[in-house]
Amino acid sequence: MSKRVLLRGNEATAEGAIAAGCRFFFGYPITPQNKIPEYMAQHLPEVGGVYLQAESELAAINMVYGAAAAGARVMTSSSSPGISLMQEGLSYIVGAEVPCVVVNMVRGGPGLGNIGPAQSDYWLATRGAGHGDGRCLTYAPYSVQELYDWVGKAFEIAERYRAPVMILADAILAQMMEPCRLRPRAEPPPLDKPWTIGGDSSTRHRNIINSLYVDHDEMEEVNRRIQARYQQAMRDDLYYVESGADDPEILVVAYGISARVCETAVERANQAGVRCRLLRPISLFPFPSARLAEWAAQVRRILVVELSMGQFVEDVRLAVEGRCPVELLNRTGGNVVTPEDVTTKLLDMAAERPGRNE
Amino acid sequence: MREELFMAGTGGQGVLLAGQVLAQAVMEKDLNVSWFPIYSPEVRGGTTTCTLVITDGLLGSPITGHPTTMLLMDGRAVDQHLARIAPQGLAVVNMTLAPRLPSLPDVKIVTIPATDIAITLGSERTANMVMLGAYVALHPVVEIDELAAALDVLLPERHRKYLQLNVRALQAGADAAQQAT
Amino acid sequence: MSETTHIQLDNLQVIYKKPDALTDTPMRYCPGCTHGIAHRLVAEVIDELGIKHRTITIASVGCSVYAYEYFDTDAIQAAHGRAPAVATGIKRVRPDNIVFTYQGDGDLAAIGLAEVLHAASRAENITVIFINNAVFGMTQGQMAPTTLLGQKTTTTPTGRSVERGGHPINICEMMTCIPGVAYLARETMAAPKYVNRAKRSIKRAFEAQIRGLGFSLVELVSSCPTWWGLRPLEALKHIEEKMLPQYPLKVFVDKVSGAGEGGEGNA
Incomplete structure (x- = not known):
C-alpha cells in the first residue's frame, strides 16, 4: 500500500x-x-x-x-x-x-x-x-x-x-x-x-x-x-455505510461532516448503554430510502443530525413514512454540532423511552 | 487513547504550522489524526485556531466541544477559549503574552514564557515551536526528533534555513515545561 | 403545333449552388431577414477554407437558435450569452478544431457581454459571428443593447430614450483596445456591394483562428423587417440610412494581413 x-x-x-x-x-x-x-x-x-x-x-x-x-x-x-x-x-x-x-x-x-x-x-x-x-x-x-x-x-x-x-x-x-x-x-x-x-x-x-x-x-x-x-x-450506484449496535433502539442518520460527529457520539452513547446505530448515506441522490424504511420498522426513534434548517430530515421522513418518530438536531450559519451535543441528545432520547407504540 | 488538542492564537504566530507539524509527526507513527483550522477573514492579526484529534482508534469527529488539551498563545486566546476546556484538561499558556490567568479548579495549567524564550533564541516567531515542544514534554505523543523530522517535511523552501532554529525552540520548550512542573 | 426548346443536359454546368457546409434543412427565418445571407457567407468560407470536417458550430439563444440545423458540422447549442464560454471549453479540449459562435445582439451584447469580452481578453482562439439587428427578434421585438436612440420597439413604445433605455452599445469600438483580439470588423449585407467585403472579413476571421492568432469577431449589421415594421427592401435602406451612422463599417483590427488597426478595408 x-x-x-x-x-x-x-x-x-x-x-x-x-x-x-x-x-x-x-x-x-x-x-x-x-x-x-x-x-x-x-x-x-x-x-x-x-x-x-x-x-x-x-x-x-x-x-x-x-x-x-x-x-x-x-x-x-x-x-x-x-x-x-x-x-x-x-x-x-x-x-x-x-x-x-x-x-x-x-x-x-x-x-x-x-x-x-x-x-x-x-x-x-x-x-x-x-x-x-x-x-x-x-x-x-x-x-x-x-x-x-x-x-x-x-x-x-x-x-x-x-x-x-x-x-x-x-x-x-x-x-x-x-x-x-x-x-x-x-x-x-x-x-x-x-x-x-x-x-x-x-x-x-x-x-x-x-x-x-x-x-x-x-x-x-x-x-x-x-x-x-x-x-x-x-x-x-446507491451507497451508504452503517456502524454501531446491531439491535439499535435509536437510529442516527447523518451525512458528511455531521456523520463524522455522530460516529463519535454513537460510540459514546453505546458505551453509556444506549444502543445506537449510525446510517450514513454517501449517495444523497439516489437516497437510501428502502434501507431507512427497514430500520424505521425496527427502531424506537430516529435522530437526524444536519448543519441546515431541516433539509436532509425531509428525505428521511419521506422514507420513514411515519413508521417511527424522527427528531432533528441541527445547527446552521457556520456553527457545528459537537459530539457532546449529539451524545447528550441520544441519552435524553433514550431516557424519554416510548417512541413508537408498543 | 484519544487526544483532542486545541491551539489558539493570533494570525502570524504560527498556530496552524505548529498543528501541522504535530499532525505530520503523529501520522508517521501510524496513529490516526485530523487537523482542522478556523481563521478569521483578515489574513494577518485575526484569531486563528486549529483542532487536532489524535487517536489509535476510530477518529470519528474532528470537532470537539470540550478539548482535552489547549495550547494558548496569548491573552485573547485565553479569554476566548480556556473556559470550554474539558474537566481535568491540560492548558499550556504562553505567559509572556498572557500574564493574567483565571483560576479554574479542575484544569491543570502550565505557563511557559514562550515568546521570551523565542526572543532569547533569536526569533520571536519560534514561540509556536517552544509551545509545541512544551506540549510533547507534558504529553508525549511524539518525540522532539519526530517533530524535527516533520518540520523537515513541512517547512517551505524559503524557510528551510530556519530548520535548526525551530528544532532548538522545540527543545527549549520541552526543557521549560519540565522545569515548570 | 408548338415549338419545343431543347436543353442539352450534358452541357449544363454548376455555377452557383448551396455551400456544402449548409444542410438541406429549410431555414425558419422571416422573409427579408439577412440571417440567411450571413449563414451562406459563413458556409462559403468554411467550404473555401476546407475546414468543414473539423468545424464546430455553437448556436446561441435568439432567432439563430437552430443554427445547428443549418450548418452541416458538429454543433452544440449554448445557453443565452454563454456561447464564448462553451467555445472556450471546446477549444481547450480540441485545439485542432475550428470553433465559431453565432450570436445575436441580445445574446452577445446584453446577457453575454462578460463572456465575449473575457474570451477576447484571453485571446481565446475562436471566431464569433455577431448579428446586430438592434432588436430582440425571437422574443418579439423588445429593445436590445444595440437599439438606436429613438427606435420604437415593443419595450420602447415611444422610442428608445437615454433616460429610460440608456445608450446603444458599440461592441467593436469597445473591443478594439483588447490585445487578445486578432481580427475585428463590422460589415453588413444591406446591398450587394457590401456582401463581398463582408465575406472577406468572415474569411479573415476564420483565417485568424486557423493561424492561431487569437480571438476574432465579425459584427454583421443586419435587418429585422418583422420587428422594425418595414418591408424587406425598406429594411435594407434603413440599415444604410439609420444603422450605419451609429455602426460604421470598418476593419478595426487585422493581425491576419499584418495591416494592424485601421488597416485595409476601412470604410
Whole structure:
C-alpha cells in the first residue's frame, strides 16, 4: 500500500480528480474551496492538462459544458453562492446529456452568508441542476480519503449516466488535513465517443449536443430517458455505510461532516448503554430510502443530525413514512454540532423511552 | 487513547504550522489524526485556531466541544477559549503574552514564557515551536526528533534555513515545561 | 403545333449552388431577414477554407437558435450569452478544431457581454459571428443593447430614450483596445456591394483562428423587417440610412494581413 500523506480536503479532491484522469478544470475563486483551483493551476500542467480561471461561475460551468461535449473528463468546484450561479449551466448539461463533476464545498448562507461549515445546500444539490426536470446525482464523502476516492468514482458515475455528478462537502472537510493514501495518476480516457463533438467529423455522422426539443413528445421522451438513468443509479450506484449496535433502539442518520460527529457520539452513547446505530448515506441522490424504511420498522426513534434548517430530515421522513418518530438536531450559519451535543441528545432520547407504540 | 488538542492564537504566530507539524509527526507513527483550522477573514492579526484529534482508534469527529488539551498563545486566546476546556484538561499558556490567568479548579495549567524564550533564541516567531515542544514534554505523543523530522517535511523552501532554529525552540520548550512542573 | 426548346443536359454546368457546409434543412427565418445571407457567407468560407470536417458550430439563444440545423458540422447549442464560454471549453479540449459562435445582439451584447469580452481578453482562439439587428427578434421585438436612440420597439413604445433605455452599445469600438483580439470588423449585407467585403472579413476571421492568432469577431449589421415594421427592401435602406451612422463599417483590427488597426478595408 502507498505511504500516507497529510493533505487538506481541497488538495485531496483536486489530486483525486487528476489521479482519475481529469485533465480540464474551469473555475472561479471562492472561499472555502480556493485550494482546489490553486492545486489544479499548479499540477494540471504537469500532466498536460488545462487549468483556466473563468470570469464567473456562469462562464466556468459553461466551459465545463463545452469541454464535456468535446469528450473530456472535466471538473469545476465552487462554494454555495457560486453553485447558485452554476444552476443554469447544470440544467443545460442535464438536458444535453453530457457528463461532468461539480464539487460544492458548502458554506453558511443564505446570501453572502459566511465561510463557516454548513450543509445548507442539500436541496440545491439533490433537487438542483437548475430549472426543468433534471437533478444532480449527489455524493457526500466524509473524510479527506473519501474526498480523494469519491471524486474519482464521480467521473465514472457521471460518464455511466451522461449526467452531472455533484460532490457535496463543507468548509471543514475542505480545509481539514488528514492522512490520505494516493494512487498513481491514471491516463484520461479517449476523447472520442459516439456522441462527442470535435475531431474529424468527415468519417462519421455529424454530432449535435443540444437541449432544445420544441416537440413536446420528444422533450417528454428525453425527460423519461433521464429519469430512467436516475432509477438505474438507485439500483447500481446507491451507497451508504452503517456502524454501531446491531439491535439499535435509536437510529442516527447523518451525512458528511455531521456523520463524522455522530460516529463519535454513537460510540459514546453505546458505551453509556444506549444502543445506537449510525446510517450514513454517501449517495444523497439516489437516497437510501428502502434501507431507512427497514430500520424505521425496527427502531424506537430516529435522530437526524444536519448543519441546515431541516433539509436532509425531509428525505428521511419521506422514507420513514411515519413508521417511527424522527427528531432533528441541527445547527446552521457556520456553527457545528459537537459530539457532546449529539451524545447528550441520544441519552435524553433514550431516557424519554416510548417512541413508537408498543 | 484519544487526544483532542486545541491551539489558539493570533494570525502570524504560527498556530496552524505548529498543528501541522504535530499532525505530520503523529501520522508517521501510524496513529490516526485530523487537523482542522478556523481563521478569521483578515489574513494577518485575526484569531486563528486549529483542532487536532489524535487517536489509535476510530477518529470519528474532528470537532470537539470540550478539548482535552489547549495550547494558548496569548491573552485573547485565553479569554476566548480556556473556559470550554474539558474537566481535568491540560492548558499550556504562553505567559509572556498572557500574564493574567483565571483560576479554574479542575484544569491543570502550565505557563511557559514562550515568546521570551523565542526572543532569547533569536526569533520571536519560534514561540509556536517552544509551545509545541512544551506540549510533547507534558504529553508525549511524539518525540522532539519526530517533530524535527516533520518540520523537515513541512517547512517551505524559503524557510528551510530556519530548520535548526525551530528544532532548538522545540527543545527549549520541552526543557521549560519540565522545569515548570 | 408548338415549338419545343431543347436543353442539352450534358452541357449544363454548376455555377452557383448551396455551400456544402449548409444542410438541406429549410431555414425558419422571416422573409427579408439577412440571417440567411450571413449563414451562406459563413458556409462559403468554411467550404473555401476546407475546414468543414473539423468545424464546430455553437448556436446561441435568439432567432439563430437552430443554427445547428443549418450548418452541416458538429454543433452544440449554448445557453443565452454563454456561447464564448462553451467555445472556450471546446477549444481547450480540441485545439485542432475550428470553433465559431453565432450570436445575436441580445445574446452577445446584453446577457453575454462578460463572456465575449473575457474570451477576447484571453485571446481565446475562436471566431464569433455577431448579428446586430438592434432588436430582440425571437422574443418579439423588445429593445436590445444595440437599439438606436429613438427606435420604437415593443419595450420602447415611444422610442428608445437615454433616460429610460440608456445608450446603444458599440461592441467593436469597445473591443478594439483588447490585445487578445486578432481580427475585428463590422460589415453588413444591406446591398450587394457590401456582401463581398463582408465575406472577406468572415474569411479573415476564420483565417485568424486557423493561424492561431487569437480571438476574432465579425459584427454583421443586419435587418429585422418583422420587428422594425418595414418591408424587406425598406429594411435594407434603413440599415444604410439609420444603422450605419451609429455602426460604421470598418476593419478595426487585422493581425491576419499584418495591416494592424485601421488597416485595409476601412470604410
